[in-house]
Amino acid sequence: MMTEEIVLTVKGRKKIEEELEQLKVVRRKEVAERIKQAIDFGDISENSEYDEAKNEQAQVEERISKLSNILKNAKIVDENDINTDYVSVGTVAKVKDLDDGEILEYTIVGASEADPYELKISNASPIGKALLNQQVGDVVEVKIPDGVSRYEIVDIERSQE
Known part of the structure; x- marks a missing residue:
């Protein structure tokens, strides 16, 4: 499968790097804390807070993966x-x-x-x-x-x- 070339300006790369850093450093910790709090509520099999936090965690990790892939494969316009x-x-x-x-x-x-x-x-x-x-x-x-x-x-x- 041929992938479309990803083209970024220098400013565009910087913006993606900043978002990626925010997700890795801040959002991951926030979501992990939400998961920990939800587990503290008890039985996770019927715990909507836990389910929501796990879904959010998956979304954060998916976005981290996508942004990392963009940066890894991007052609930066000088x-x-x-x-x-x-x-x-x-x-x-x-x-x-x-x-x-x-x-x-x-x-x-x-x-x-x-x-x-x-x-x-x-x-x-x-x-x-x-x-x-x-x-x-x-x-x-x-x-x-x-x-x-x-x-x-x-x-x-x-x-x-």
Whole structure:
């Protein structure tokens, strides 16, 4: 099975490392304490607190495993190597929506860093894929549920994050 390449910016790697540290150092201890308290209640076969704590423990361990795997397999984008001649991970693409004239700025990141509310879009998303490797002045078409959106790239710069 071929796995999709995981791409992270330096800031994205730092954020994942911080979350991983929080889970390992703080959350594990908190959950272990909850399990210990639940055991102190007695018979664990019908102890909902124990069941909830064990489920939470499994979720924490699953997240630790996932984050560790991301960090182990990630390709880190060196900010000094980012070329602003074309759109790539680590750049901000300023685009003009050719349907309504609105100017949008999309920060292109790897899938694990994507946050549409902050206009951080994945290089694997429909818009991200369409913008990748394009230059200022290029027009891209993105298939959306309502049809096709057209964007003109008006500027490309390095992400300051």
